[in-house]
Amino acid sequence: MDLAYIPSPSTGVIHLGPIPLRGYAFCIIIGVFVAVWLGNKRWIARGGKPGTVADIAVWAVPFGLVGGRLYHVITDYQLYFGEGRNWVDAFKIWEGGLGIWGAIALGAVGAWIGCRLRGIPLPAWADALAPGIAIAQAFGRWGNWFNQELYGRATDLPWAVKISEGPNRLAGTYHPTFLYESLWCLGVAALVIWADRRFKLGHGRAFALYVAAYCLGRVWIEYMRVDEAHLILGLRLNVWTSIVVFLLAVVYLVLSAKLRPGREAVVEPVASGGAGGKDAAAADGDDEPEDKSSDTASPADAAKPEGGEAGATGAKSEGKPSDTADAVPADAAEAKATVLTKDAPTAQPEGEAPEAGNR
Template sequence: MELAYIPSPSRGVLYLGPVPLRGYAFCIIIGVFVAVWLGNKRWVGRGGRAGTVADIAVWAVPFGLVGGRLYHVITDYELYFSEGRDWVDAFKIWEGGLGIWGAVALGAVGAWIGCRRRGIPLPAYADAVAPGIALAQAIGRWGNWFNQELYGRPTDLPWALEITSSTDGRVPGTYHPTFLYESLWCVGVAVLVIWADRRFRLGHGRAFALYVASYCAGRFWIEYLRVDDAHHILGLRLNNWTALFVFLLAVAYIILSARKRPGREEVVEPGVSDGNGDEGAASVESAAKSDDEKKDEKTSDSAAEGTETTEAPEDKAKSAEKS
């Protein structure tokens, strides 16, 4: 018999013996590992050092989790601070609720701190990790499937999502699987960024801006399908306005950056070869100093030789008398 809908898990927690494994957290963890793995490959390919992406992720990931949770709690404050709600639930991140806008924004702050500590330009790092972030989002969205959340309007399409939970006013039935739509869209975004980066040699943050713009384009129409409670402004959900605003910023950045700084960075990490025999900024500076020092040494040697081979008039006279 043909499957008429996508079933939802009966529970969002699996147990490995006595250890609980929450589907939402598991998806986020897998997404982070994939993002770091792909980011590392791209960073090394751009001339960086292996392991740098993971070192900076130690800063970016915690900041991103905090930012994502803050955005969710602030924009859906009634879920935690209205009458009959327990504000402690705002800290239960494993139950779902991360806003990508806050995650990327505050995650960028963490990445900036890590980049400054390593002497690395943040735009170059962002370009390297951009498609990995999109894949992390694609994997992370399956955490919403475990929690039976973020679904769309009712539908009887063959790929409809079955909702069985009645928690928080959910009505059991079949709905558009917006988590699946966004997951597939994010995979497409990752492929687009990788292709465009190879084809046009994007640099100075433009690959990351392309990821942001293309994600926002998809998020806009996917958000429009959702039926969960949300704040509305002029008939549109808050996240629709956010997606539109961020999309325009990303496009503007691509245009202005391409005019001001075309091409790609020649050096992304100080002291590391870029694969063409050119060393990083620190090595180049050091080499320049060495050349100058060699010139000074040659000049000193030449002066010394001139002094030794040139005899004073008195010495010449004495030599003549002896002869």
């Protein structure tokens, strides 16, 4: 009786005229677009501006691709620099071979540069991107299906993947570890979205949760794989990497929750100019001084005796006779006003130091 299985594509590339469309690259591109789209929606919900996620992704994605390839080439150098190997193959990224650990590490460097240019905290941006990255990985793993690579041990389960004869592989049905990891990543994305809504994760904790949850799944999935890998104390290198990164992510979650609870109040600074610029200036204490012309006495006003013009002209103030109008002659009052005007100090606007004190 024939067993059910998942068929593998006969080829991983389709030629559109002279242009090759490779399934591996196509899966990665779809994943990137979905991650940016979802990250943009989450960023706006946190108070950020539309388009910021894409602007920073322009830095993060190329760095991530280079980092992912470097990790793969370094940890599997025998595939490219061993006897009978061609080192030029190390640059053929379309043939598969991206290490998620290197992609995340170097991609974070690119994201940090983009965030610095925009004045944005990297942890807040990473929190917005976290579930989208997991979904991007879910799409990217189907690239391994196109290339018939990274499968698990032989099995006759109904959902086994059919692998055809090829270089360094035998025909047969195997555990579809690409499918297991794809489904696990979708579960991680759902977990992060739920936990973020439930606990208002901030300051990089949503991203740390994604890392920790992914590493848990990667341990048992990696253990099932049969492709060549370096062993340390009997365990594959990526198993040890998953364990170490998982512990680091958990430590960050715990310490961050104690040191910086809650979520960022502001994830993106307000642009200068307009209402936003005015508000920012007000927050920094750069408001324009209020018009205090009504509170600043002119020299002429300073010369006037208390009671206004009534003191100089003999007119009555507030309906009462002036006590000095008859005692002081008009000429003497005018002379006194001239002296007061000359000797009176220049009034300074409120809160402003004399010119000699400015440094």
